[in-house]
Amino acid sequence: MGAQLRAVRRRIRTVQSTAKITRAQELIASSRIIRAQQRVREAAPYSRELTRAVEAVVSGSRQVDHPLITEPKEPSRAAVVIITSDRGFAGGYNANVLREAQSLAATLSGRGVEALPYVAGRKGIVWHRFRQREIAAEWSGFSEAPQFSDASEMAARLLEDFTADEGGLDEIYLVYTEFVSMLTQQPAVRRILPLEIEETTEQPPEGPLPLYEFEPSPEAVLDALLPWYIENRLYQALLESAAAEIASRRRAMKSATDNARDLIDALTLEANKARQAEITQEISEIVGGANALSEELAGSE
Numbered sequence: 040m041g042a043q044l045r046a047v048r049r050r051i052r053t054v055q056s057t058a059k060i061t062r063a064q065e066l067i068a069s070s071r072i073i074r075a076q077q078r079v080r081e082a083a084p085y086s087r088e089l090t091r092a093v094e095a096v097v098s099g100s101r102q103v104d105h106p107l108i109t110e111p112k113e114p115s116r117a118a119v120v121i122i123t124s125d126r127g128f129a130g131g132y133n134a135n136v137l138r139e140a141q142s143l144a145a146t147l148s149g150r151g152v153e154a155l156p157y158v159a160g161r162k163g164i165v166w167h168r169f170r171q172r173e174i175a176a177e178w179s180g181f182s183e184a185p186q187f188s189d190a191s192e193m194a195a196r197l198l199e200d201f202t203a204d205e206g207g208l209d210e211i212y213l214v215y216t217e218f219v220s221m222l223t224q225q226p227a228v229r230r231i232l233p234l235e236i237e238e239t240t241e242q243p244p245e246g247p248l249p250l251y252e253f254e255p256s257p258e259a260v261l262d263a264l265l266p267w268y269i270e271n272r273l274y275q276a277l278l279e280s281a282a283a284e285i286a287s288r289r290r291a292m293k294s295a296t297d298n299a300r301d302l303i304d305a306l307t308l309e310a311n312k313a314r315q316a317e318i319t320q321e322i323s324e325i326v327g328g329a330n331a332l333s334e335e336l337a338g339s340e
Contacts, residue, residue: 044317047310051303058299061292064128068289071183072221075282079218079275086275093234093268096260107261107268108234114209116153118175118197119143120273122215122280123160125182129284130291132216132224133162139226140214152210157197159277175200183281190274197273198266201232208232211269215276216283222290224283231272 093107121140123133144154155175158164160182167174176196181189201208211232216224254260 044310044313047306047313051306051310054299054302054306058296058303061295061299065289065292065296068285068292072282072285072289075183075278075285076218079278079282082275082278086271089264089267089271093264096257096264107232107265110233111209114150114152116155116206116208117147117210117212118157118200118208119147119154120157120193120197120211120213120215121159121163122213122276123158123163123166123182124280124284125161125179126288127162128291129288130294132284132287133160133166135226136214136216137163137166139228143212143214143228147212155208157193159193181277182284185274185277185281187270187274190270190277193273194266194270198269213272213276215280216287218279218282218286221286224287229272229276231269 119140121136123136127133140156144156147154156167156172157176158167158174159178161179164174164177164179176193178189178193197208197211201211210230213229213231215227215229217227218224
């Protein structure tokens with residue numbers, strides 16, 4: 040009985056140590072999430088205005104033959120940019136993104152398009168390497184605090200492969216996690232090249248698109264906007280993913296801390312029961328010994 044009690048108490052100490060770690064991770068994530076949300080909000084106006092500028096140029100030059108807006112006739116290769124985290128302890132954050140990427144790859148394969156993974160984040164890189172899957176390009180080290188230079192580096196590689204004369208990319212897809220709220224983060228798939236053009240007669244929610252005069256030509260304007268647009272889309276996705284990662288980690292660590300506390304309560308109850316049983320057994324042994332001694336003394340008389 041004493042060995043059982045010692046084992047339970049040892050387990051309680053282990054769970055308490057784990058709870059301290061998960062609680063610390065929860066507090067760290069809580070302190071970082073505000074800054075991550077702020078960065079997303081600060082980047083939104085530039086992203087919105089750049090998108091409007093691209094929409095205005097595209098709507099005013101529908102007959103222009105440019106890779107930014109021209110649908111490939113028979114696409115054969117597509118880049119799937121997968122944004123994951125560098126660290127774990129984030130619940131199903133990485134699993135959801137990778138599952139969405141595999142679903143996209145299966146859809147592209149059904150169309151006869153080869154999906155090439157471009158992976159950001161150590162978790163995604165390790166996932167592909169463990170399964171011995173080829174990675175076209177990889178980046179890591181900035182999942183929680185991405186900088187615009189990181190998006191620029193990714194965009195440069197993607198544009199280099201997209202504009203290659205032979206064996207280049209026909210499409211570029213982005214798989215990342217949208218930050219909806221502190222409790223909701225959902226994986227999303229977006230095609231960023233070529234642009235998905237929708238014909239509509241309704242006015243945009245932000246108001247009518249501005250009228251531009253192109254100098255020297257719409258093609259030159261689109262050439263200048265192309266790297267900015269890709270960099271901005273990647274940067275916005277990195278910021279959203281960073282906020283979603285931190286929020287997922289905070290929620291996962293809070294759940295782990297709560298579970299640890301529930302387990303400690305259950306183990307404490309088990310330890311109390313074991314201790315009570317041990318005390319009861321000791322009392323029974325003392326009473327039994329006293330009765331045996333009394334009987335022995337009575338017999339000797």
